[in-house]
Amino acid sequence: QVQLVESGGGLVQAGASLRLSCAASGRTFSPNAMGWFRQAPGKEREFVAAIRWSGGTTYYADSVKGRFTISRDNTKNTVDLQMNILKPEDTANYYCAARFGSVLITTPRGYNYWGQGTQVTVSS
Numbered sequence: 495q496v497q498l499v500e501s502g503g504g505l506v507q508a509g510a511s512l513r514l515s516c517a518a519s520g521r522t523f524s525p526n527a528m529g530w531f532r533q534a535p536g537k538e539r540e541f542v543a544a545i546r547w548s549g550g551t552t553y554y555a556d557s558v559k560g561r562f563t564i565s566r567d568n569t570k571n572t573v574d575l576q577m578n579i580l581k582p583e584d585t586a587n588y589y590c591a592a593r594f595g596s597v598l599i600t601t602p603r604g605y606n607y608w609g610q611g612t613q614v615t616v617s618s
């Protein structure tokens with residue numbers, strides 16, 4: 495059993511920065527990848543960023559590339575998402591997820607465990 499808890503969301507103005515954190519707990523934690531997804535009201539859940547647990551290769555959605563940075567600490571079982579130059583269109587509930595399968599890293603289908611989400615709201 496794996497549990498994920500996100501933190502760090504909030505209400506900020508456009509151009510500001512936020513750092514989201516995800517802490518994993520359980521008997522063991524050895525995913526092949528960790529990812530961040532977001533979902534706004536009335537929209538599909540979309541990929542934001544992902545990182546391979548071993549090796550640290552990163553992946554980003556085009557909409558956040560150059561503004562967001564994902565990182566992980568294998569010794570602490572945490573993954574962070576540094577978000578800079580936030581825009582109103584970044585407003586969404588952000589979810590941390592762990593993948594143990596072999597599905598494409600950018601799709602939510604292959605992620606087995608999800609956190610409760612943390613709300614990010616960016617005003618104009």
